[in-house]
Amino acid sequence: MSRPLIIENARIVDPASGLDAMGTLQVEDGRIAAAMAGKAKGAPATAERIDARGLVLTPGLIDMRVFTGEPGREYRETLATASAAAAAGGVTSFVLMPDTLPVIDDGALVDFLVRRAKATASVNVLPAAAISKSLKGEEITEFGLLKEAGAVCFADGRHSIQSSALLRAAFTYAANFDMPVIHQAADAGLVGEGVMNEGHFASVLGLKGIPSEAETIPLARDLQLALLTGVRYHAAQISTAAAVELMAEAKRRSRSVSCGVSINNLALNENDVGAYRTFFKLSPPLRSEDDRQAMVEGIRTGVIDVIHSDHDPQDSEVKRQPFAEASDGAIGLETLFAAALRLVHSGEVELVTLLRAMTQRPAEILGLPSGRLAVGAPADFILVDLDYPWQVSEKDFRSRSRNSSFEGARLAGKVMATYVAGQKVFEHRGDAT
Amino acid sequence: MARPSPTGASADAKVHGGPGFSKKHLLGIADLNAYEILDLLDRAERMIPVSRQERKVLPTLTGKTQINLFFEPSTRTQGSFEIAGKRLGALVMNMSVKTSSVSKGETLIDTAATLNAMRPDVIVVRHSAAGAVELLSQKVGCSVINAGDGAHEHPTQALLDALTIRRHKGRLLGLTVAICGDIANSRVARSNLLLLGALQIRTRVIAPKTLLPRGIENMASEVFTDMREGLKGADVVMMLRLQHERAAGKMIPSVREYYRFYGLDEEKLAFAKPDAIVMHPGPMNRGVEIDPAIADGDRSVITDQVEMGVAVRMAVLDALIASRNEPNP
Numbered sequence: 001m002s003r004p005l006i007i008e009n010a011r012i013v014d015p016a017s018g019l020d021a022m023g024t025l026q027v028e029d030g031r032i033a034a035a036m037a038g039k040a041k042g043a044p045a046t047a048e049r050i051d052a053r054g055l056v057l058t059p060g061l062i063d064m065r066v067f068t069g070e071p072g073r074e075y076r077e078t079l080a081t082a083s084a085a086a087a088a089g090g091v092t093s094f095v096l097m098p099d100t101l102p103v104i105d106d107g108a109l110v111d112f113l114v115r116r117a118k119a120t121a122s123v124n125v126l127p128a129a130a131i132s133k134s135l136k137g138e139e140i141t142e143f144g145l146l147k148e149a150g151a152v153c154f155a156d157g158r159h160s161i162q163s164s165a166l167l168r169a170a171f172t173y174a175a176n177f178d179m180p181v182i183h184q185a186a187d188a189g190l191v192g193e194g195v196m197n198e199g200h201f202a203s204v205l206g207l208k209g210i211p212s213e214a215e216t217i218p219l220a221r222d223l224q225l226a227l228l229t230g231v232r233y234h235a236a237q238i239s240t241a242a243a244v245e246l247m248a249e250a251k252r253r254s255r256s257v258s259c260g261v262s263i264n265n266l267a268l269n270e271n272d273v274g275a276y277r278t279f280f281k282l283s284p285p286l287r288s289e290d291d292r293q294a295m296v297e298g299i300r301t302g303v304i305d306v307i308h309s310d311h312d313p314q315d316s317e318v319k320r321q322p323f324a325e326a327s328d329g330a331i332g333l334e335t336l337f338a339a340a341l342r343l344v345h346s347g348e349v350e351l352v353t354l355l356r357a358m359t360q361r362p363a364e365i366l367g368l369p370s371g372r373l374a375v376g377a378p379a380d381f382i383l384v385d386l387d388y389p390w391q392v393s394e395k396d397f398r399s400r401s402r403n404s405s406f407e408g409a410r411l412a413g414k415v416m417a418t419y420v421a422g423q424k425v426f427e428h429r430g431d432a433t
Numbered sequence: 434m435a436r437p438s439p440t441g442a443s444a445d446a447k448v449h450g451g452p453g454f455s456k457k458h459l460l461g462i463a464d465l466n467a468y469e470i471l472d473l474l475d476r477a478e479r480m481i482p483v484s485r486q487e488r489k490v491l492p493t494l495t496g497k498t499q500i501n502l503f504f505e506p507s508t509r510t511q512g513s514f515e516i517a518g519k520r521l522g523a524l525v526m527n528m529s530v531k532t533s534s535v536s537k538g539e540t541l542i543d544t545a546a547t548l549n550a551m552r553p554d555v556i557v558v559r560h561s562a563a564g565a566v567e568l569l570s571q572k573v574g575c576s577v578i579n580a581g582d583g584a585h586e587h588p589t590q591a592l593l594d595a596l597t598i599r600r601h602k603g604r605l606l607g608l609t610v611a612i613c614g615d616i617a618n619s620r621v622a623r624s625n626l627l628l629l630g631a632l633q634i635r636t637r638v639i640a641p642k643t644l645l646p647r648g649i650e651n652m653a654s655e656v657f658t659d660m661r662e663g664l665k666g667a668d669v670v671m672m673l674r675l676q677h678e679r680a681a682g683k684m685i686p687s688v689r690e691y692y693r694f695y696g697l698d699e700e701k702l703a704f705a706k707p708d709a710i711v712m713h714p715g716p717m718n719r720g721v722e723i724d725p726a727i728a729d730g731d732r733s734v735i736t737d738q739v740e741m742g743v744a745v746r747m748a749v750l751d752a753l754i755a756s757r758n759e760p761n762p
């Protein structure tokens with residue numbers, strides 16, 4: 001096995017245990033042997049020692065919503081390029097959405113992804129299998145076989161199931177296999193031809209709007225069905241203040257419901273669309289500043305469990321289009337952490353609270369052993385300089401696509417090194433000239 | 434230096450060939466301030482005689498190339514831009530591109546790059562998507578004129594409407610303009626509200642709530658759902674075309690119900706001022722939004738709008754290209 005590893009003099013922040021102190025992390029055989037305040041005790045003399053003075057050591061991030069183009073659209077993103085982007089962004093595990101060509105709705109395809117990831121990816125790739133065959137929202141997939149093949153959860157990716165009856169069946173059957181279901185609530189009729197948040201700004205631009213109710217009406221249905229069936233339900237991503245209230249109410253009645261928010265809805269608002277900038281065309285749409293602040297409050301109170309990147313690579317062919325005709329989505333793996341840190345630097349959210357939403361909570365929802373610095377847990381961790389200033393530039397992206405909603409943004413905080421199972425998979429090499 | 438006053442035609446209208454217009458493109462009224470709007474109206478005023486003389490030529494654009502790129506079918510706007518360009522001596526080429534969201538061939542950007550390589554001096558663009566013309570303008574070296582982009586803007590329509598109003602009323606300031614119909618989906622309404630708003634003219638919108646966009650109260654001075662109330666004391670009644678094939682059964686229950694409550698007939702028009710003028714950007718749906726007798730009656734200035742359209746487009750083409758002391762791209 002590999003040499004034991006000791007990281008010293010780091011500020012260790014582990015939301016799961018509450019540890020936040022100057023201390024030491026010991027790694028043996030790819031697993032965490034100890035995480036403690038102070039100096040190492042009883043460390044093997046042969047261990048490799050790393051001095052992490054000035055850096056924060058925290059569990060590697062778990063990103064619950066990532067799209068790639070493999071299989072089918074490798075020109076947008078492969079598992080290899082997505083995982084390189086993830087490693088650079090401090091993401092050591094990500095849930096892979098099933099919206100590929102073909103759709104991941106069959107055990108053999110999950111098996112393909114597991115093998116492909118093992119061969120080409122530098123971080124942990126966790127396949128989500130489709131809830132419905134071909135993401136059509138008509139028939140449920142083979143949950144049992146998909147689970148056996150290695151799916152960690154079920155999700156219909158960008159698609160929202162309209163039939164309440166089918167959702168009920170899916171929730172009931174998923175509960176049977178104790179598998180989480182991740183679902184994005186969007187009422188197809190109310191979304192209609194809408195392309196951005198409904199309101200004054202959309203009216204001025206002459207763009208059709210998407211009302212908040214397109215999210216809250218199906219979310220209320222989902223939550224009632226979740227309570228009825230007892231499924232482990234995760235609302236993929238909410239964007240409105242009213243949805244936070246719905247989640248708070250449901251959480252008072254059940255511990256098996258949770259929700260996430262995209263970094264975009266946490267850091268940006270509808271005004272960023274500006275003059276029809278399609279990198280800000282997202283689903284759910286960027287909402288009002290009041291909604292964005294409700295997202296921040298949701299993170300602070302824990303009503304919103306998870307922050308994810310909603311990494312969605314799109315090529316210029318589908319993005320360099322008039323706004324209404326352009327595809328939704330933005331990449332985000334490489335900017336997730338630094339963009340989220342804005343909330344810490346602005347004093348809106350505590351560091352440990354922010355990290356919990358990207359480590360401990362995703363792990364708990366998915367039932368993973370990672371996302372914490374517990375003895376025996378996989379040694380997936382990152383070293384971070386919280387104040388490192390940098391500017392996002394598309395030429396630096398490891399992702400194969402360039403559709404970033406943070407292009408040109410000045411951010412503070414950078415991942416200096418990323419470790420997966422004790423192996424270094426990324427190291428920041430200083431500023432490129 | 435005397436500046437044009439926002440009350441009407443400036444006393445000291447600049448002679449032709451005076452100071453250049455500062456903008457390269459005309460993408461929307463939102464990009465113009467009150468003085469630029471009045472400058473364009475004054476320029477258009479001076480273009481009117483050109484179309485009324487025997488030899489309808491003012492060759493300020495000789496040797497220039499104008500491409501009319503229409504992704505949406507349009508007879509009158511395309512024809513108006515074509516005549517305007519030709520009367521100024523430009524070489525005008527019409528390109529109609531059929532597109533549908535299902536069978537997209539060449540992208541807008543590809544088309545822009547292809548046309549740009551032919552070195553036109555101006556491209557006039559109409560497209561069904563809001564923002565499409567602005568996107569295209571970023572990818573070409575020449576001037577771009579927005580001839581209508583989705584439900585966003587139709588700036589030359591708003592300018593020709595303002596010119597028509599000013600010529601009939603002798604002024605703009607102090608008037609009350611009522612815009613009635615499908616505000617939510619109308620680029621004509623948006624450009625008119627922006628233009629009239631920039632000149633601080635009182636605007637009213639009248640429509641059933643299903644045809645009013647969110648936030649309309651920030652875009653117009655007053656909002657009415659009762660047409661009689663909305664027309665009370667109006668100097669100008671501007672009707673909009675209803676896309677009734679799309680709206681019926683969804684935004685309105687039926688054409689006959691719409692006509693009953695929002696169609697302009699003698700009874701409703703009687704609420705406006707006795708000398709109120711009636712406008713319509715065309716093409717009209719007689720019997721849907723307007724009584725044929727009013728459309729063709731003596732208060733209608735609809736054919737004047739068409740004439741002013743040519744003058745405004747000549748003025749815009751001249752201002753963007755001929756008056757700019759800049760070499761071709």
